[in-house]
Amino acid sequence: xxxxxxxxxxxxxxxxxxxxxxxxxxxxxxxxxxxxxxxxxxxxxxxxxxxxxxxxxxxxxxxxxxxxxxxxxxxxxxxxxxxxxxxxxxxxxxxxxxxxxxxxxxxxxxxxxxxxxxxxxxxxxxxxxxxxxxxxxxxxxxxxxxxxxxxxxxxxxxxxxxxxxxxxxxxxxxxxxxxxxxxxxxxxxxxxxxxxxxxxxxxxxxxxxxxxxxxxxxxxxxxxxxxxxxxxxxxxxxxxxxxxxxxxxxxxxxxxxxxxxxxxxxxxxxxxxxxxxxxxxxxxxxxxxxxxxxxxxxxxxxxxxxxxxxxxxxxxxxxxxxxxxxxxxxxxxxxxxxxxxxxxxxxxxxxxxxxxxxxxxxxxxxxxxxxxxxxxxxxxxxxxxxxxxxxxxxxxxxxxxxxxxxxxxxxxxxxxxxxxxxxxxxxxxxxxxxxxxxxxxxxxxxxxxxxxxxxxxxxxxxxxxxxxxxxxxxxxxxxxxxxxxxxxx
Amino acid sequence: xxxxxxxxxxxxxxxxxxxxxxxxxxxxxxxxxxxxxxxxxxxxxxxxxxxxxxxxxxxxxxxxxxxxxxxxxxxxxxxxxxxxxxxxxxxxxxxxxxxxxxxxxxxxxxxxxxxxxxxxxxxxxxxxxxxxxxxxxxxxxxxxxxxxxxxxxxxxxxxxxxxxxxxxxxxxxxxxxxxxxxxxxxxxxxxxxxxxxxxxxxxxxxxxxxxxxxxxxxxxxxxxxxxxxxxxxxxxxxxxxxxxxxxxxxxxxxxxxxxxxxxxxxxxxxxxxxxxxxxxxxxxxxxxxxxxxxxxxxxxxxxxxxxxxxxxxxxxxxxxxxxxxxxxxxxxxxxxxxxxxxxxxxxxxxxxxxxxxxxxxxx
Numbered sequence: 001x002x003x004x005x006x007x008x009x010x011x012x013x014x015x016x017x018x019x020x021x022x023x024x025x026x027x028x029x030x031x032x033x034x035x036x037x038x039x040x041x042x043x044x045x046x047x048x049x050x051x052x053x054x055x056x057x058x059x060x061x062x063x064x065x066x067x068x069x070x071x072x073x074x075x076x077x078x079x080x081x082x083x084x085x086x087x088x089x090x091x092x093x094x095x096x097x098x099x100x101x102x103x104x105x106x107x108x109x110x111x112x113x114x115x116x117x118x119x120x121x122x123x124x125x126x127x128x129x130x131x132x133x134x135x136x137x138x139x140x141x142x143x144x145x146x147x148x149x150x151x152x153x154x155x156x157x158x159x160x161x162x163x164x165x166x167x168x169x170x171x172x173x174x175x176x177x178x179x180x181x182x183x184x185x186x187x188x189x190x191x192x193x194x195x196x197x198x199x200x201x202x203x204x205x206x207x208x209x210x211x212x213x214x215x216x217x218x219x220x221x222x223x224x225x226x227x228x229x230x231x232x233x234x235x236x237x238x239x240x241x242x243x244x245x246x247x248x249x250x251x252x253x254x255x256x257x258x259x260x261x262x263x264x265x266x267x268x269x270x271x272x273x274x275x276x277x278x279x280x281x282x283x284x285x286x287x288x289x290x291x292x293x294x295x296x297x298x299x300x301x302x303x304x305x306x307x308x309x310x311x312x313x314x315x316x317x318x319x320x321x322x323x324x325x326x327x328x329x330x331x332x333x334x335x336x337x338x339x340x341x342x343x344x345x346x347x348x349x350x351x352x353x354x355x356x357x358x359x360x361x362x363x364x365x366x367x368x369x370x371x372x373x374x375x376x377x378x379x380x381x382x383x384x385x386x387x388x389x390x391x392x393x394x395x396x397x398x399x400x401x402x403x404x405x406x407x408x409x410x411x412x413x414x415x416x417x418x419x420x421x422x423x424x425x426x427x428x429x430x431x432x433x434x435x436x437x438x439x440x441x442x443x444x445x446x447x448x449x450x451x452x453x454x455x456x457x458x459x460x461x462x463x464x465x466x467x468x469x470x471x472x473x474x475x476x477x478x479x480x481x482x483x484x485x486x487x488x489x
Numbered sequence: 490x491x492x493x494x495x496x497x498x499x500x501x502x503x504x505x506x507x508x509x510x511x512x513x514x515x516x517x518x519x520x521x522x523x524x525x526x527x528x529x530x531x532x533x534x535x536x537x538x539x540x541x542x543x544x545x546x547x548x549x550x551x552x553x554x555x556x557x558x559x560x561x562x563x564x565x566x567x568x569x570x571x572x573x574x575x576x577x578x579x580x581x582x583x584x585x586x587x588x589x590x591x592x593x594x595x596x597x598x599x600x601x602x603x604x605x606x607x608x609x610x611x612x613x614x615x616x617x618x619x620x621x622x623x624x625x626x627x628x629x630x631x632x633x634x635x636x637x638x639x640x641x642x643x644x645x646x647x648x649x650x651x652x653x654x655x656x657x658x659x660x661x662x663x664x665x666x667x668x669x670x671x672x673x674x675x676x677x678x679x680x681x682x683x684x685x686x687x688x689x690x691x692x693x694x695x696x697x698x699x700x701x702x703x704x705x706x707x708x709x710x711x712x713x714x715x716x717x718x719x720x721x722x723x724x725x726x727x728x729x730x731x732x733x734x735x736x737x738x739x740x741x742x743x744x745x746x747x748x749x750x751x752x753x754x755x756x757x758x759x760x761x762x763x764x765x766x767x768x769x770x771x772x773x774x775x776x777x778x779x780x781x782x783x784x785x786x787x788x789x790x791x792x793x794x795x796x797x798x799x800x801x802x803x804x805x806x807x808x809x810x811x812x813x814x815x816x817x818x819x820x821x822x823x824x825x826x827x828x829x830x831x832x833x834x835x836x837x838x839x840x841x842x843x844x845x846x847x848x849x850x851x852x
């Protein structure tokens with residue numbers, strides 16, 4: 001059975017068709033054979049009557065020919081007589097019956113014997129006639145005629161009796177025929193029902209996997225990749241389609257998984273960019289908040305610079321110009337990314353301003369590798385760090401405070417170090433600052449409003465790593481160093 | 490989940506394959522069954538041609554094969570013959586025409602049968618036919634009626650003398666009854682009436698049997714001390730040449746002036762006709778019939794007291810004797826010249842037994 005189900009679809013259908021047809025064919029053949037054998041029987045029913053009639057005809061022929069010969073003595077009638085006598089002889093031979101329970105058989109025996117006697121009597125009559133023995137042929141003729149009558153009567157009786165019995169047989173046969181007809185109808189109907197059942201069940205074994213396939217294909221189409229996959233039960237075309245479908249569903253699932261992963265990554269990148277932008281905006285906003293109409297301020301400062309120029313106060317002019325440059329950088333620089341050189345220049349300006357403010361208290365020195373000045377980096381990074389170093393490190397040290405800016409290359413990183421010799425920072429505070437938990441006091445006035453947390457997070461976003469900024473302090477009054485490590489291109 | 494589904498699918502397949510197999514075998518069984526049924530029907534139809542074959546073929550020839558007597562004898566002969574693998578035909582019943590004994594003899598001779606049992610008479614034609622048969626090597630046994638002049642092998646008959654004596658005794662019984670009545674009713678001997686006894690004999694035959702019966706009857710009556718004045722025997726010839734003449738002849742007796750007191754019938758047909766005539770002429774009780782043979786209607790008539798008594802012949806024995814004679818001939822070349830079958834008298838004293846027997850046979 002399973003071997004049959006594993007056959008290709010085309011062969012399966014052909015086999016079903018052949019088997020169903022074969023059964024119908026066998027049944028039909030049997031029916032035709034049955035009908036044939038019955039019609040043979042029917043033909044034979046009245047066979048006996050026919051042969052009796054023939055015998056009777058032959059007998060009458062003999063009698064007639066003999067009478068004819070006796071009355072006219074023509075050669076023709078003699079020939080006819082011989083011919084008919086031969087026919088009668090042959091037919092009588094066929095009649096030979098037996099002594100049995102069957103009355104027909106006994107009657108046939110008697111008819112056979114009587115016919116023999118009759119023929120003898122007739123031949124003697126003809127002989128006597130030819131020998132012109134009138135006396136003798138008369139008496140033989142009478143005997144023959146008497147026998148003829150007896151035989152005729154016997155044949156008629158047998159014929160009638162046989163007809164009655166044959167009619168009974170015929171009735172029985174035709175009843176059988178009817179029964180056979182009903183039986184045939186029943187058998188045909190049953191075989192047909194059986195065929196239908198066989199075809200339906202085979203077709204359903206073929207079709208049901210297809211239905212399952214359609215069902216799960218619909219589910220997959222609705223987006224449910226976790227649906228139960230249909231089983232390929234046998235290796236016909238449908239089985240092949242089902243296993244191909246299963247493979248396809250599995251590979252689609254895998255593909256979607258991969259796609260999702262890459263989309264996740266992209267989204268992460270986008271998020272990062274957005275956050276950086278947001279932080280910059282935040283820094284700028286805060287800076288702008290800290291300003292009162294900067295253009296007015298620049299113009300004012302420019303006016304101050306021109307005034308000091310005219311008065312010949314060269315140092316004042318330089319100072320005012322530096323202040324103006326410092327603030328212009330802050331206000332004008334809307335770019336999120338600048339070069340290291342710009343940042344370093346800003347720090348220079350800032351220190352110069354502070355030194356004018358605090359009359360040259362801060363000892364500022366720098367050690368810069370000029371080749372690295374083109375390195376890109378986020379804006380507004382170094383100045384806030386230097387500001388912190390001044391405010392929290394060396395403010396109260398008078399003219400002892402030192403700030404050192406170093407730009408150098410270490411391995412594949414560009415390192416920017418801002419070092420002071422001020423109060424230093426405790427390890428806890430360093431942790432707090434690096435983790436973004438540092439709360440600076442609200443009342444701080446003397447800064448441009450950009451906190452360390454902002455600086456750190458922007459640096460981290462830019463570099464894509466957390467260890468971009470490091471703070472080192474060896475303890476109280478031992479100074480502090482902030483090192484920024486930017487990747488080299 | 491998957492394995493569950495797999496199992497379910499497997500079950501589905503197993504179920505449908507089982508269904509397929511069952512259906513397929515079902516169809517095959519139906520086809521085989523229909524072939525068997527068909528063959529059974531046809532076999533049943535063909536079976537009718539089975540038969541047994543016999544060694545020898547005898548025929549029994551009687552003037553009227555329909556009579557109960559002949560049928561009964563034939564049954565006896567048939568049973569006896571079958572045991573010896575011989576078939577006996579009651580010739581005549583196969584024909585639509587009614588042939589006389591003589592014609593049937595001719596047919597039998599022409600049919601070259603192995604033996605003929607014929608109820609013969611003493612006519613010359615019969616003698617010739619028997620001689621003809623014997624000349625052709627066919628043994629002939631005469632049954633019931635003899636043909637003494639011929640070379641018939643054997644005669645099987647009833648003891649006519651015994652029958653005559655039985656009739657005589659019965660008539661004497663009737664006479665005794667009458668004597669008693671007369672003694673009471675009449676004063677003188679002269680007033681007593683002579684009892685009229687009519688014996689119906691067949692006109693055609695010079696049958697010796699009939700004569701023997703009548704003489705035995707007379708002899709018995711005289712032995713029983715009946716005086717001549719007490720009875721008068723008349724022999725009434727009945728014309729039996731024609732199919733209906735017997736009945737007419739018997740009716741004639743009743744139309745005549747003096748209706749006999751006792752009618753003695755010497756064959757079955759006469760008995761039945763006489764019985765019917767007595768009933769029709771309303772002579773029941775006045776006329777006593779002494780019947781012949783114990784057919785059902787005759788036995789019933791005894792029960793109704795229309796027939797006084799009848800003679801029962803052991804027909805089976807008669808039939809058997811016929812076959813014995815013929816097979817003895819084939820075995821030993823010769824046999825007894827005479828066979829006599831037993832007879833019994835049935836009258837109202839023992840009729841009940843015969844009625845029972847008749848009923849049983851009917852069943």
